[in-house]
Amino acid sequence: MPRRRKTKFKLDFFRISNWIINFIGIVTLAFLLAFIFGNGIPNFFELTARENLLLLCFFIIIVGIIYSFWKKIIAGILVLAGSFAFWLINLIFTGNAWLGFYFWFFPILGISYLYFWYKVKK
Numbered sequence: 001m002p003r004r005r006k007t008k009f010k011l012d013f014f015r016i017s018n019w020i021i022n023f024i025g026i027v028t029l030a031f032l033l034a035f036i037f038g039n040g041i042p043n044f045f046e047l048t049a050r051e052n053l054l055l056l057c058f059f060i061i062i063v064g065i066i067y068s069f070w071k072k073i074i075a076g077i078l079v080l081a082g083s084f085a086f087w088l089i090n091l092i093f094t095g096n097a098w099l100g101f102y103f104w105f106f107p108i109l110g111i112s113y114l115y116f117w118y119k120v121k122k
Contacts (some may be wrong), residue, residue, distance in 0.1 A: 014120055021112050025065045028105055032062060050093040057086035061106055064113075072117035079110030 004051060036042070036058055064078030082107035091097040 024046055025068050029065045053089045057082045072113045076110045076113030080107055083107045
């Protein structure tokens with residue numbers, strides 16, 4: 001009787017990178033939701049037009065991160081569009097595009113979604 005081979009553990013780079021990207025997305029989503037709803041749900045009628053537009057951009061980013069579990073390309077597009085719209089709205093209303101280092105995580109996350117989609121598609 002032939003000896004049964006042991007299955008060796010194979011490292012699948014794309015599966016591991018998918019888990020890492022999803023973990024980073026969940027952590028970013030948790031910080032984003034804590035930032036928005038930290039002091040309670042905001043009253044949208046008391047916010048200025050700028051704040052409502054920035055909050056809409058945050059929700060576009062949130063939808064993109066949530067959607068990343070199913071379709072990476074749509075998630076990447078939504079996260080990139082939301083983050084660049086956020087920067088553009090802030091630039092238009094305040095004249096300053098610099099928001100801090102944390103806001104670089106959103107476009108990096110969107111680019112990583114698109115890169116992962118591109119590599120898996122091949």
